[in-house]
Amino acid sequence: MLSILEEKKISNFIVGVDEVGRGPLAGPVVSAAVILPLDFDYKCLDDSKKLSKVKREKxxxxxKTKSKFKLGIAEVDEIDKINILQASLISMKRAVDQFDLPKDHKILVDGPWSFDKTNQNIITKIKGDAKYPSIAAASIIAKVYRDQIMSKLSKNFVQYSWDTNSGYGTQKHLEAIKEHGITDHHRKSFAPIHKILSL
Structure with a gap:
């Protein structure tokens, strides 16, 4: 992981962006855009997938107290309408657009895709969440926030265990879908769901 100082060699004003939730069968895709202060202790950061749930939440x-961040969400109906990649990019744009950014800013986006190809300030970074502190911070915020959404939804749909699987296609989740059917929160365009609906 680069230090904040090393990251700021790219620009004095960095916004890190990442999304969470491209793979699940249920729930929205969530993106976070994060601005870290120069004195932030970056050593606690990592790709959110590499951190335990307890460490992520900590x-x-x-x-929440040390950084500035915005969240962008694309709901299930949007995912089904325009596909998960486009929905992910829209959620990123929604997060970033909430900031009033100076001219000399740079936006570091995790992955190979830019959410706005006309914006020269966007720099894509494959596996950026493992190297750039601002992207790692965005991945953690997006992951924890999305998990919270799924836990809240789970209270009304306990049979799907979204509080533990976050909407991913675990065996228990797939068995629950076969037994209880799908909900409005399931992504009907995703292969396992689409297959069930086609039977």
Whole structure:
């Protein structure tokens, strides 16, 4: 992981962006855009997938008080309408657009795709969440926030265990879909769901 100082060699004003939730069978896709202060203790950061749930939530609480961040969401109906990649890019744009950014800013986006190809300030970074502190922070915030959404939804749909699987296609989740059917929160365009609907 680069230090904040090393990251700021790209620009004095960095916004890190990442999304969470491209793979699940249920729930929205969530993106976060994050601005870290120069004195942030970046050593606590990592790709959110590499951190335990407890560690992620602990770092999330630190980021809530120490960083500036915005969230962007694309709902299930949008995912089904325009596909998950486009929905992910829209969620990123929604997060970033909430900031009033100076001219000399740079936006570091995790992955190979830019959410706005006309914006020269966007720099895509494959596996950026493992190297750039701002992207890692965005991945943690987006992950924890999305998990919270799925936990809240789970209270009304306990049979799908979204509080533990976050909407991913675990065996228990797939068995619950076969037994209880799908909900409005399931992505009907995703292969396992689409297959069930086609039977």
């Amino acid at each position: 770092v999330f609480e630190i980021l």
